[in-house]
Amino acid sequence: MVVTGHTSSEGAPGEGAPGQGTPAERGPGGETARSVSIRDVAAAAGVSYQTVSRVINGHPSVKGSTRDRVLGTIAELGFRPNRAARALAGGTAQSVTVLTSNTTLYGYAAVLEGVEEAARTADFAVGVRVVESAEPDAVRDAVARATEAAGALIVLAFDRAGAAALAAVPDGVHLVATVETPVGEAGAGRPWVWINDREAAVTATRYLLGLGHRTVHHVAIPSSAETGQRLAGWQSALAAADAGIPPAIQAGWDSRSGYQAGRALAADPAVTAVLCGNDDLALGVTRAMIEAGRAVPGDVSIVGFDDTPQSAYFVPALTTVRLDFTELGRAAFALLHERISGRPATVARLDPELIIRESSGPPPTGGA
Amino acid sequence: MVVTGHTSSEGAPGEGAPGQGTPAERGPGGETARSVSIRDVAAAAGVSYQTVSRVINGHPSVKGSTRDRVLGTIAELGFRPNRAARALAGGTAQSVTVLTSNTTLYGYAAVLEGVEEAARTADFAVGVRVVESAEPDAVRDAVARATEAAGALIVLAFDRAGAAALAAVPDGVHLVATVETPVGEAGAGRPWVWINDREAAVTATRYLLGLGHRTVHHVAIPSSAETGQRLAGWQSALAAADAGIPPAIQAGWDSRSGYQAGRALAADPAVTAVLCGNDDLALGVTRAMIEAGRAVPGDVSIVGFDDTPQSAYFVPALTTVRLDFTELGRAAFALLHERISGRPATVARLDPELIIRESSGPPPTGGA
DNA sequence: GCGAAAATTGTGACCGGTCACACGGCGCGA
DNA sequence: TCGCGCCGTGTGACCGGTCACAATTTTCGC
Numbered sequence: 001m002v003v004t005g006h007t008s009s010e011g012a013p014g015e016g017a018p019g020q021g022t023p024a025e026r027g028p029g030g031e032t033a034r035s036v037s038i039r040d041v042a043a044a045a046g047v048s049y050q051t052v053s054r055v056i057n058g059h060p061s062v063k064g065s066t067r068d069r070v071l072g073t074i075a076e077l078g079f080r081p082n083r084a085a086r087a088l089a090g091g092t093a094q095s096v097t098v099l100t101s102n103t104t105l106y107g108y109a110a111v112l113e114g115v116e117e118a119a120r121t122a123d124f125a126v127g128v129r130v131v132e133s134a135e136p137d138a139v140r141d142a143v144a145r146a147t148e149a150a151g152a153l154i155v156l157a158f159d160r161a162g163a164a165a166l167a168a169v170p171d172g173v174h175l176v177a178t179v180e181t182p183v184g185e186a187g188a189g190r191p192w193v194w195i196n197d198r199e200a201a202v203t204a205t206r207y208l209l210g211l212g213h214r215t216v217h218h219v220a221i222p223s224s225a226e227t228g229q230r231l232a233g234w235q236s237a238l239a240a241a242d243a244g245i246p247p248a249i250q251a252g253w254d255s256r257s258g259y260q261a262g263r264a265l266a267a268d269p270a271v272t273a274v275l276c277g278n279d280d281l282a283l284g285v286t287r288a289m290i291e292a293g294r295a296v297p298g299d300v301s302i303v304g305f306d307d308t309p310q311s312a313y314f315v316p317a318l319t320t321v322r323l324d325f326t327e328l329g330r331a332a333f334a335l336l337h338e339r340i341s342g343r344p345a346t347v348a349r350l351d352p353e354l355i356i357r358e359s360s361g362p363p364p365t366g367g368a
Numbered sequence: 369m370v371v372t373g374h375t376s377s378e379g380a381p382g383e384g385a386p387g388q389g390t391p392a393e394r395g396p397g398g399e400t401a402r403s404v405s406i407r408d409v410a411a412a413a414g415v416s417y418q419t420v421s422r423v424i425n426g427h428p429s430v431k432g433s434t435r436d437r438v439l440g441t442i443a444e445l446g447f448r449p450n451r452a453a454r455a456l457a458g459g460t461a462q463s464v465t466v467l468t469s470n471t472t473l474y475g476y477a478a479v480l481e482g483v484e485e486a487a488r489t490a491d492f493a494v495g496v497r498v499v500e501s502a503e504p505d506a507v508r509d510a511v512a513r514a515t516e517a518a519g520a521l522i523v524l525a526f527d528r529a530g531a532a533a534l535a536a537v538p539d540g541v542h543l544v545a546t547v548e549t550p551v552g553e554a555g556a557g558r559p560w561v562w563i564n565d566r567e568a569a570v571t572a573t574r575y576l577l578g579l580g581h582r583t584v585h586h587v588a589i590p591s592s593a594e595t596g597q598r599l600a601g602w603q604s605a606l607a608a609a610d611a612g613i614p615p616a617i618q619a620g621w622d623s624r625s626g627y628q629a630g631r632a633l634a635a636d637p638a639v640t641a642v643l644c645g646n647d648d649l650a651l652g653v654t655r656a657m658i659e660a661g662r663a664v665p666g667d668v669s670i671v672g673f674d675d676t677p678q679s680a681y682f683v684p685a686l687t688t689v690r691l692d693f694t695e696l697g698r699a700a701f702a703l704l705h706e707r708i709s710g711r712p713a714t715v716a717r718l719d720p721e722l723i724i725r726e727s728s729g730p731p732p733t734g735g736a
Numbered sequence: 737g738c739g740a741a742a743a744t745t746g747t748g749a750c751c752g753g754t755c756a757c758a759c760g761g762c763g764c765g766a
Numbered sequence: 767t768c769g770c771g772c773c774g775t776g777t778g779a780c781c782g783g784t785c786a787c788a789a790t791t792t793t794c795g796c
Contacts, residue, residue, distance in 0.1 A: 035540070037782050048746045053784070061744060078538055083516045084461065085782035087452040088751045097493075103481050109472045116471060116496055125465075125513065127495045128484055145493065148451045170446060172403070255681040280678060287681045310648060313623040313655045315683050405752050416776045421754065429774060453752035456781050 036079040045073040056081055083125065093151030096336060097127030099142060101161035105253055106279070106308045107325050108156055111178060114329020115154055122337055134160040143168045152340060154178070154332050157192075163224035166190070176336040178328055180229045191339065193332045197305075200321045200352035201233025204275055204303050207354055209241050212362045213273040213301065218248040219261040219285055221277030221305075230277055230305060251281055258284025265300075266292035272300055272363040279304035279311045282318055286359065297361035307355055316358035323352050404447040413441040424449055451493065461519030464704060465495030467510060469529035473621055474647070474676045475693050476524055479546060482697020483522055490705055502528040511536045520708060522546070522700050525560075531592035534558070544704040546696055548597045559707065561700045568689045568720035569601025572643055572671050575722055577609050580730045581641040581669065586616040587629040587653055589645030589673075598645055598673060619649055626652025633668075634660035640668055640731040647672035647679045650686055654727065665729035675723055684726035691720050 038052040045052070047070060054062050055070040062070075073079075087093040098115055102108045112128065119126045131142040143165055146153055152174035157166040166177050169190075177192045208216045218234045227235075231248055238245045249264065251257040258281030265271045266289050276282035282304030289300050296302055296316055304311060307322035327350055334345040406424070410417040415438060422430050423438040430438075441447075455461040466483055470476045480496065487494045499510040511533055514521055520542035525534040534545050537558075545560045576584045586602045595603075599616055606613045617632065619625040626649030633639045634657050644650035650672030657668050664670055664684055672679060675690035695718055702713035 035782090039782080049783085050747080050785095051745060054745090057784090063744065066744080080512060080516050080538075082456070082782055084452040084455040085751090086784075088450070088456055088753085089782075089784035091751075091784085093452065095495075103484060104474075104477045106472075109477050112496075113471050116498055120498065120513075123513075125495055126497070127463075127493055128480075129494070130484055130488065144448060145488075145491075148448050170448075255678050259681060283678055283681045287683055287685075290683055310623050310651055310678065313627060313651045315655055315658055317655075403752090407752080417753085418755095418776060419774085422775090425754090431774060434774080450752055453781090454754075456783085457752075457754040459754085459781075 035082065036077045037082070038079070041070065041073050041077055041079050044077060045070045087151070092340070094123065095125035095127065096152045096154055096333065097129055097146045098154045098156065099129050099131060099146045099162070099165050100156035101131050101133075101159055101165075102253075103128060103130060106306055107158065107323070110325035111156055111329035111332070114326035114331075115333045116329075117326075118330040118333035118337075122333070124333075124337075131161045131165045134164040136164075139164045139168050143170075147173050152176075152336055154329075154336060157224055159222050159224050174336060174340050176332050176339070178332050180224050191335055193328060193335055195323050195325075195328055195352060197229040197323075197352075198233035198236075200305070200323065200354075201230040201275065202237040203352070203354050204305070204321050205234045205237035206241070207356075208273040208275065208301060208303060208360065209237070209243060211273075211301065211360065214270075214363070215243040215246060216273045216275050217246050217265055217271050219251050219258060219265070219274060219276045219281050220248045221251065221253055221281065228277070234275055251277065253278065253280060255280045255284035255287075258282060259288045261285060262288025263292070265289070266294055273303075273360075274300060275303050275305075277305055279306050279308045279318060279320055282311070282320065282359070283314060286314070286316075286318075297359050299364050301360035301363070303360055312355075312357065314359070319357045319360040320355055321352050322355050324350050403450065404445045405450070406447070409438065409441050409445055409447050412445060413438045455519070460708070462491065463493035463495065464520045464522055464701065465497055465514045466522045466524065467497050467499060467514045467530070467533050468524035469499050469501075469527055469533075470621075471496060471498060474674055475526065475691070478693035479524055479697035479700070482694035482699075483701045484697075485694075486698040486701035486705075490701070492701075492705075499529045499533045502532040504532075507532045507536050511538075515541050520544075520704055522697075522704060525592055527590050527592050542704060542708050544700050544707070546700050548592050559703055561696060561703055563691050563693075563696055563720060565597040565691075565720075566601035566604075568673070568691065568722075569598040569643065570605040571720070571722050572673070572689050573602045573605035574609070575724075576641040576643065576669060576671060576728065577605070577611060579641075579669065579728065582638075582731070583611040583614060584641045584643050585614050585633060585639050587619050587626060587633075587642060587644045587649050588616045589619065589621055589649065596645070602643055619645065621646065621648060623648045623652035623655075626650065627656045629653060630656025631660070633657070634662055641671075641728075642668060643671050643673075645673055647674050647676045647686060647688055650679075650688065650727070651682060654682070654684075654686075665727050667732050669728035669731070671728055680723075680725065682727070687725045687728040688723050689720050690723050692718050 038049045042049040042052045047066060051062060051066065052070055055067050096115065096119055098112055100108050103112060116126050129142055129146045132138045147170065153169060155162060155166045155169065155175065155177045157163045157177045157179045169175055175190055177190055179192045179194050180197060182192050182194055205216050215238060216234065218231060220228060220231045235245055249261045251261045258276060262285035265274060265285065274285055276285055282302050286296050286302050289296050294300050304318045304320035307320045311318040311320050338345040406417045406420040410420045415434060419430060419434065420438055423435050464483065464487055466480055468476050471480060484494050497510055497514045500506045521537060523530060523534045523537065523543065523545045525531045525545045525547045537543055543558055545558055547560045547562050548565060550560055550562055573584050583606060584602065586599060588596060588599045603613055617629045619629045626644060630653035633642060633653065642653055644653055650670050654664050654670050657664050662668050672686045672688035675688045679686040679688050706713040
């Protein structure tokens with residue numbers, strides 16, 4: 001029943017055992033061997049190091065027989081090119097690091113997944129660095145580390161910490177940001193990629209209004225700015241429909257925070273529809289409503305945001321707005337790659353989509 | 369309503385604007401400046417490059433006045449040390465890459481979070497590389513890329529792809545694995561870190577049996593071996609209690625897969641208790657049960673695994689086994705760091721904990 | 737069979753740091 | 767006053783690749 005850190009017994013098979021052909025000298029104490037370099041390979045294959053370099057880079061002007069011989073030697077010696085050396089000499093690092101305030105929340109994790117996937121197919125290494133907070137020290141440090149680690153940066157600027165980090169990135173660094181809204185000051189003058197959260201919120205709000213609800217309440221996630229885009233969209237849709245605009249409840253990201261908001265909302269019988277800033281919040285709100293004896297969607301309709309993989313299996317299944325964060329990540333990388341390599345990329349367009357499931361419906365007939 | 373890749377207008381503020389003091393020459397076309405090196409700083413501060421190196425590394429034998437002058441110049445020129453050069457010259461890369469088959473599933477994401485956190489405080493850069501499958505080509509490629517990118521590796525070997533990757537890591541690479549079970553062949557002879565899933569499964573199964581259930585069914589997640597440790601624990605607890613051992617249902621990781629398994633289970637009235645390989649599966653199973661008209665926990669008790677942040681807010685709230693994956697990630701890094709730096713680390717011990725909530729209870733009285 | 741173009745291969749310098757070692761100046765005991 | 771050790775600093779080589787260019791084959795037309 002424990003997490004155990006355990007070093008398998010010293011001298012165990014496979015650990016520090018002399019490799020079959022690694023040439024570099026080991027210290028007498030059995031230290032780790034120095035890794036095989038192209039010069040080692042060259043010597044063993046009887047060619048120059050440049051030829052080895054050509055072979056590993058697939059350069060065309062190498063005779064077939066030579067190539068085969070070198071390739072054989074490479075396999076035999078277990079040669080692996082050193083990325084640091086390559087980056088240093090070649091100038092181009094072939095790596096991105098993702099700068100974010102979080103790696104586990106659905107949206108962030110999905111963007112990261114998309115970036116990794118795209119980066120992998122482009123043969124880029126990907127790094128991750130989290131910015132713990134929006135405090136200047138934390139931000140400065142994070143940006144410094146991230147920029148020294150890689151040639152390029154993708155900053156997830158959905159929240160305060162991310163936006164602060166984005167603003168702190170020095171010029172001359174290859175950079176793409178994923179932002180809430182392109183007009184924010186943090187994103188000024190820098191290439192970005194986004195999902196139109198605002199429009200998505202408008203759509204969701206209109207949908208609820210169309211169902212007959214007098215108004216829609218909102219439980220908001222933290223944002224990168226004073227008012228988030230989801231909140232702004234909700235407000236504007238309400239205004240456009242001449243519906244009352246109740247105060248938004250500012251929450252965090254997680255279900256616990258949604259639950260607390262939900263308890264407050266459940267106490268108010270006028271609440272018949274709630275738009276939540278994400279699906280986790282929606283889960284918490286739903287639970288609070290049900291605990292308070294208010295049926296979902298019978299008494300209260302609840303709509304989420306993001307369409308996490310779980311939300312279709314909630315009870316009731318959650319009506320939500322699907323946002324393709326993974327694709328957003330891919331797009332961010334594509335844009336970055338384009339700026340680094342000059343090769344233009346096509347960035348997919350994709351629309352948020354309202355997924356209507358069980359948690360929403362018309363307001364109660366006798367209700368508000 | 370679109371994801372938009374957009375390069376803010378050329379010549380926009382902040383993009384390629386001449387830095388106030390970057391010395392390196394720009395091409396006439398306004399290309400990006402070469403970055404500032406220690407030699408640039410040295411020249412500007414009137415010292416040798418070695419002195420600059422000493423300053424940035426906090427070497428003690430530098431006169432205070434010199435240090436201040438150099439530090440001033442560094443700030444003025446916006447110098448950032450180049451990690452690649454440092455790794456190349458110093459031998460030690462100060463970076464880990466996490467090799468995993470997935471980055472978004474709760475367990476994996478949490479381990480990654482823990483690794484990142486620990487690595488960050490140790491001033492290590494962290495990379496991520498996913499292994500798409502257990503196929504030899506994919507594995508070989510992933511391992512090759514991962515090892516060339518960094519000096520050290522943490523392999524998440526919970527599943528087939530991860531275990532295959534672990535087995536494929538060449539000797540001489542700093543490595544720690546997170547494994548399902550330390551006796552597996554993949555982990556042989558390599559340092560590892562683990563959570564005792566087996567015991568946790570025993571505990572959960574015993575708990576259900578103790579509630580009065582005749583037996584417990586199991587919906588299994590994919591595993592790194594023939595039979596996973598969670599499954600093995602479940603089996604052994606059943607055997608120890610002389611309960612019948614129904615065939616386990618092999619599922620995937622996600623709620624959809626749990627839902628399918630749940631439908632099958634719901635059709636069998638003898639099923640009164642289900643232990644699920646993770647919380648997502650449990651969510652799907654629960655939904656399937658409820659759809660089939662079987663109350664949870666009235667007719668069927670459901671227990672999950674992992675304690676994801678959402679599971680407390682499910683309806684009904686999920687009984688589950690809490691596993692601290694984040695701590696596991698921290699432990700993995702600590703162990704790795706110890707092996708790299710020689711400095712011994714203390715690895716926390718922590719126990720899986722059964723969290724009893726609403727989804728489990730005694731079997732129906734009139735039932736099986 | 738010969739010269740030139742094309743195909744291959746090799747050489748030297750360099751990327752931006754670090755290491756090992758050398759060097760000048762100073763305080764101090766003999 | 768001299769020699770020694772220490773402090774602070776500078777010099778040269780090197781890490782493992784890449785680039786630009788030179789040198790060496792081949793290939794081929796005539």
